[in-house]
Amino acid sequence: MSVLMILATVFVLAIAAYFLSRQRALASSGGNPRDLHSLPGYYGWYGAVSVLIPALGALVLWLILQPMVIEARISAALPDQLVADETQRELTMADVRRVAGGLDTAVAQGEMTEQEAAMIRTEFTDVRDRLANVGVALGSNVTKEVLAAAQDYREMASWGAAGQTVLVIVLAALGLFWGVTRAHKDFRARNRVEQVILGLLMVASSIAILTTIGIVWSMVSETFDFFTKYPVQDFFFSLTWSPNFRGGSDLGILPLIWGTLYITVVSMLVAVPIGLFAAIYLAEYASKRTRNWVKPLIEIIAGIPTVVFGIFALVTVGPFLRDYFAEPLGLGNSGSSVMTAGIVIGILNIPFISSLSDDIINAVPQSLRDGSLGLGATKSETVRQVILPAALPGIVGAILMAASRAIGETMIVVMGAGAAAKLSLNPFEAMTTMTVKIVGQLTGDTDFAAPETLVAFALGMTLFVITLGLNIFALWIVRKYREQYE
Amino acid sequence: MTDLTSAPAFGRPKQSILTASSEMKRRNAAETRFKLYGVAAITISLVMLAIMLFTIFRDGVSSFYQARLSFPMALSAEVLDPQGNRSRDEMTKVTTVGYQKVLAAALLAELERQGIAQEGVSEKEIADLISKDAPGELRAAVLANPEMVGSTIDASVLAGGRIDGFIKGRVTLETAERDSNISPDQLRLAEQLREAGILTSSWNWGFFTNPDASDQRPEAAGLGVALLGSAYMMLMVLVMCVPVGVAASIYLEEFAPKNRWTDAIEVNISNLAAVPSIVFGILGLAIFINFAGLPQSSSVVGALVISLMTLPTIIIATRASIRAVPPSIRDAALGIGASKMQTVFHHVLPLAMPGILTGTILGLASALGETAPLLLIGMVAFVDNYPAAPPEGFLDPATALPVQVYSWASRADPAFIERSNGAIIVLLVFLVIMNVAAILLRRRFERRW
Numbered sequence: 001m002s003v004l005m006i007l008a009t010v011f012v013l014a015i016a017a018y019f020l021s022r023q024r025a026l027a028s029s030g031g032n033p034r035d036l037h038s039l040p041g042y043y044g045w046y047g048a049v050s051v052l053i054p055a056l057g058a059l060v061l062w063l064i065l066q067p068m069v070i071e072a073r074i075s076a077a078l079p080d081q082l083v084a085d086e087t088q089r090e091l092t093m094a095d096v097r098r099v100a101g102g103l104d105t106a107v108a109q110g111e112m113t114e115q116e117a118a119m120i121r122t123e124f125t126d127v128r129d130r131l132a133n134v135g136v137a138l139g140s141n142v143t144k145e146v147l148a149a150a151q152d153y154r155e156m157a158s159w160g161a162a163g164q165t166v167l168v169i170v171l172a173a174l175g176l177f178w179g180v181t182r183a184h185k186d187f188r189a190r191n192r193v194e195q196v197i198l199g200l201l202m203v204a205s206s207i208a209i210l211t212t213i214g215i216v217w218s219m220v221s222e223t224f225d226f227f228t229k230y231p232v233q234d235f236f237f238s239l240t241w242s243p244n245f246r247g248g249s250d251l252g253i254l255p256l257i258w259g260t261l262y263i264t265v266v267s268m269l270v271a272v273p274i275g276l277f278a279a280i281y282l283a284e285y286a287s288k289r290t291r292n293w294v295k296p297l298i299e300i301i302a303g304i305p306t307v308v309f310g311i312f313a314l315v316t317v318g319p320f321l322r323d324y325f326a327e328p329l330g331l332g333n334s335g336s337s338v339m340t341a342g343i344v345i346g347i348l349n350i351p352f353i354s355s356l357s358d359d360i361i362n363a364v365p366q367s368l369r370d371g372s373l374g375l376g377a378t379k380s381e382t383v384r385q386v387i388l389p390a391a392l393p394g395i396v397g398a399i400l401m402a403a404s405r406a407i408g409e410t411m412i413v414v415m416g417a418g419a420a421a422k423l424s425l426n427p428f429e430a431m432t433t434m435t436v437k438i439v440g441q442l443t444g445d446t447d448f449a450a451p452e453t454l455v456a457f458a459l460g461m462t463l464f465v466i467t468l469g470l471n472i473f474a475l476w477i478v479r480k481y482r483e484q485y486e
Numbered sequence: 487m488t489d490l491t492s493a494p495a496f497g498r499p500k501q502s503i504l505t506a507s508s509e510m511k512r513r514n515a516a517e518t519r520f521k522l523y524g525v526a527a528i529t530i531s532l533v534m535l536a537i538m539l540f541t542i543f544r545d546g547v548s549s550f551y552q553a554r555l556s557f558p559m560a561l562s563a564e565v566l567d568p569q570g571n572r573s574r575d576e577m578t579k580v581t582t583v584g585y586q587k588v589l590a591a592a593l594l595a596e597l598e599r600q601g602i603a604q605e606g607v608s609e610k611e612i613a614d615l616i617s618k619d620a621p622g623e624l625r626a627a628v629l630a631n632p633e634m635v636g637s638t639i640d641a642s643v644l645a646g647g648r649i650d651g652f653i654k655g656r657v658t659l660e661t662a663e664r665d666s667n668i669s670p671d672q673l674r675l676a677e678q679l680r681e682a683g684i685l686t687s688s689w690n691w692g693f694f695t696n697p698d699a700s701d702q703r704p705e706a707a708g709l710g711v712a713l714l715g716s717a718y719m720m721l722m723v724l725v726m727c728v729p730v731g732v733a734a735s736i737y738l739e740e741f742a743p744k745n746r747w748t749d750a751i752e753v754n755i756s757n758l759a760a761v762p763s764i765v766f767g768i769l770g771l772a773i774f775i776n777f778a779g780l781p782q783s784s785s786v787v788g789a790l791v792i793s794l795m796t797l798p799t800i801i802i803a804t805r806a807s808i809r810a811v812p813p814s815i816r817d818a819a820l821g822i823g824a825s826k827m828q829t830v831f832h833h834v835l836p837l838a839m840p841g842i843l844t845g846t847i848l849g850l851a852s853a854l855g856e857t858a859p860l861l862l863i864g865m866v867a868f869v870d871n872y873p874a875a876p877p878e879g880f881l882d883p884a885t886a887l888p889v890q891v892y893s894w895a896s897r898a899d900p901a902f903i904e905r906s907n908g909a910i911i912v913l914l915v916f917l918v919i920m921n922v923a924a925i926l927l928r929r930r931f932e933r934r935w
Binding site for chain 2: 067190194197198200201202204205206207208209211212214215217218219221222273274275276277278280281282285294297298300301303304305306307308309310311312314315316347350351354378379380381383384401404405407408409410411414415435438439442443448456457460463464467468471472475
C-alpha cells in the first residue's frame with residue numbers, strides 16, 4: 001500500500017474511532033450528556049487521537065529508518081572495491097537507487113513483469129537498453145553487482161512497504177480499540193485531550209530551538225571537516241583568497257572581512273545620518289499629517305525585496321558612479337564597487353534605522369523635553385543636548401542591528417560589489433564579501449569533500465557568529481536603556 | 487524687597503527682547519538648519535525610492551510587449567511530411583531545422599509579394615529576423631495538429647531579440663554597428679517591415695507563461711516556471727508555517743511557565759529573526775539536501791528553508807495580537823467554567839485572528855521576495871520544464887520569481903535586463919496586493935478594547 005493509502009486508512013479509522021467513542025460514552029450515561037465528565041466531543045477526540053498518534057508516529061519513524069537500514073545492508077553486501085571510500089560508496093549507492101527506480105518504472109509501465117525485474121541478469125540482457133525504453137536514462141552500463149544490489153534493494157523495499165502497512169494499520173486498530181474501550185462517563189476525556197494539545201503546542205514552540213540547533217550543527221560539523229583539510233591559522237590570517245578547484249588554494253578570510261567591513265562602513269555612512277535625521281524630523285518636527293504620510297512611504301523601502309536593490313545597484317547606481325565619479329577622478333572603471341554596494345545597502349537600511357530610532361526617540365519622556373524648552377532652549381538644542389543623549393544607547397543599539405544586517409546582506413553585494421577578493425582602500429574598486437563567496441562556493445556543482453566548497457561553511461559560521469554577537473549586544477543595550485524610563 | 491529695587495543685580499537690558507540679538511539670530515539659524523537637515527534626509531530617501539521604482543518601470547514595462555512578425559505561411563508538405571502520410575511518428579523525424587526553412591521561405595515570399603527589399607541583407611540575415619524559438623513553437627503546433635500541413639496559415643511568430651529591442655528603442659543603428667548579431671541594414675529592413683504592418687508589437691502573454699529560455703533567445707524567456715515555483719513555495723510555507731507559528735505563539739503567550747526552557751525559546755526566536763538569510767540557505771543545503779536527501783532545486787526544500795525564516799516573523803506578529811486581547815475576555819470565559827484550553831481556542835484565538843492574518847500576509851510577502859537562501863539550494867539552475875502538479879511537483883526542480891530576477895540579471899544580453907525588470911514589476915505587483923490586503927484587513931477588523 002502506498003503511503004497515501006495508509007494515511008487515508010488511518011484517517012478513516014480515526015473518524016470511526018471518533019464516532020464510536022462518542023457513542024459509547026453517551027451510551028454509558030444512558031444518553032444523557034449531562035452525566036458525562038466531559039462534553040461528548042472530547043470522548044470522540046480521545047478516540048481519534050489514540051488512533052492517530054501511535055499510527056502516525058510509527059509511520060514517520062519507519063519512513064526515516066527504512067532507507068537507512070536498507071542502505072546499510074545493501075552497501076555491506078556490495079563488493080569492497082565498489083564501496084572503497086565515502087565518495088565511491090555514495091556513487092555506487094546512487095547507481096543502485098537509479099537502477100532500482102528504473103526497474104520500478106519498467107514494471108509500472110508494463111515493460112517488464114515483476115518476475116522478470118527480479119530475475120533479469122546483465123549476462124543475458126542489456127539492462128541499460130531495456131530501461132532506456134521506458135525513459136530511464138542511465139549514465140553507464142549496469143554492472144552485475146549493481147544490478148544484483150538493485151534487485152535486493154527492490155526486494156527489501158517491497159518487504160519494507162509491506163511491514164510498514166501492517167505495522168501502521170495494526171497500531172491504528174489497537175489505538176481504536178484502546179480509545180473506544182476507555183470511553184466511559186467517568187473518564188476524564190477533556191483533560192487527556194487537552195494534555196495532548198498542550199504537548200503539540202510545546203513541540204511547535206520548540207521548533208525555533210531546533211532551527212538554531214540545526215543551523216549550528218550544520219555549520220559546525222562541516223567547519224570542523226574544513227579545518228581538518230585546511231589549517232586554521234591560514235584561514236584566519238592569510239592575506240590572499242584564491243580558491244582553485246584543482247587544489248593548492250589560498251583561502252584566507254582577511255580580504256573578505258576587509259571587503260565586508262568596508263562596504264558596511266560605507267553603508268552606515270549613508271544610512272545613519274539620513275535615517276537618524278529622518279527619525280528626528282518625524283518625531284519632533286513633523287505635523288501629524290506629514291508623519292502619517294511620510295512614515296509609511298519610507299517604510300515601503302523596507303518592504304522591497306533585496307534582489308530589487310541588487311538590480312538597482314547593477315543597472316543604475318553602478319554605471320552612474322562609474323561614469324560620473326570613478327572615471328573622471330581616475331579611480332577605476334568598474335561598475336561594481338564598494339561604493340555601489342555600500343550606498344545601496346545604505347538606502348536599504350534607512351527605514352530600519354529611522355523606524356527604530358523613531359520608536360526610541362518617542363520613548364524619551366515628554367518631561368525632559370518640557371524641561372529643556374522651559375529653560376529657553378530651542379527645539380534643535382533640546383534634540384541635540386537632551387533627547388539624543390537620553391536616547392543614545394537605544395540609537396547605538398539600532399545602529400548595531402543595522403550594521404549586522406549590512407554584514408549579512410547578500411543579494412546587493414552579489415550584484416553590486418564584484419567578486420575580486422582584494423585588500424584595497426580605493427572605494428571605487430570592486431571588492432567582495434563573505435556572503436558573495438558563500439554563494440560563489442556553494443552554487444553550481446559542488447564537491448563536499450573539497451576544502452574549496454567546505455570553506456563556505458567556515459565563512460557562514462564566521463558570519464553567523466559576527467551577526468549574532470552584534471545582535472545580542474545590541475539587544476542588551478536596547479533592553480538596558482528601556483529599563484531606565486520604566 | 488527694597489534691596490532689589492535700590493541695588494539691581496543685573497545691568498539694564500541692552501536691547502528689547504522683541505528684537506532678536508545676534509546670539510538669538512545664530513541660534514534660530516541653527517534651528518532652521520537642523521530642521522532642513524531633517525527635510526533633506528526625508529527627501530533624499532524618498533527621491534532614492536522614486537528613482538529606483540522609476541528606473542525599474544522605465545526599463546521593465548516594455549517586457550510586457552513583444553515584437554511579432556505576422557505573415558501568411560504555406561506549410562509545405564514536402565519539407566514537413568516527406569512521406570505524405572500525415573502520421574505524427576513520421577513527422578517527428580523532421581527537426582526544427584526543417585521548420586526554420588519553412589518559416590524563412592514564407593517570410594521571403596511575403597517580402598517579395600509586398601515588394602520590400604533592402605540593400606545588403608542576405609536571405610540568411612532576413613531569416614535571422616525570426617526568433618530562434620519560432621521553429622520549435624511551430625513544430626509543436628504542427629505535431630499537435632498534423633492536418634495543418636499543406637495549408638497556408640496566418641502565422642504570427644516571435645521576432646528575434648535584437649529586432650524586439652529595435653522596436654523598443656534599446657537597439658539603434660549605432661549599437662547595431664558594433665553588434666555581431668545584427669547589422670544596421672537588418673534594422674532598416676525591420677523598419678520597412680514595421681511600416682508594412684508585418685512587424686508589430688503586441689501584448690506578451692508568453693512572458694507570464696513561458697519557461698525560461700537559453701541565452702540566445704531572450705525574446706522567448708518567460709516567468710511560467712518561476713511563477714509556478716513561487717506559488718508552490720508560498721502554498722507550502724502557508725501550510726507549514728501558520729499552524730506551527732500560531733501553536734508556538736499560543737503556547738508562549740498562554741501556557742508557558744516562566745522557566746529556562748521558555749526563556750531559551752524566547753531568546754532563540756528573537757535571534758533567529760536577525761540571522762542573515764544566507765545562513766538559512768546553508769542550513770537548507772546541509773540538512774535538507776545533503777543529510778535528508780531531498781532533491782536539489784525542488785520547491786519543497788525552498789519552502790522548508792523559507793518557512794524556518796518566516797516562522798519568527800509570524801510568531802512575533804501572532805504573539806502581539808494574542809497579547810492585545812484583553813484579560814477580561816479570558817476571565818469571563820474562565821469564570822463561567824471554560825477550561826484554559828477552551829478559553830484560548832474558543833475566545834482568545836478568534837478575537838486575535840485578524841491580527842494573525844495580517845501578520846501572516848506580511849510574513850508571506852517578505853518570504854516571497856527572499857532570494858539568497860534559494861541560490862544555495864540550487865533554485866538558480868536553468869529550469870525549462872514546468873514542475874508537475876502537486877504533490878509530486880513539489881519535488882520537481884523549479885525556480886522562484888526573485889531568483890529568476892537574479893539569474894536574468896546575470897546574463898550578458900541586455901534584453902535579459904529588460905526581462906529582469908519586468909519580473910520585478912510582476913513581483914512588486916504581488917507584494918502590493920498582499921500589503922494592501924493586509925492593510926484592508928487591519929482597517930476592517932481592527933478593534934480597540
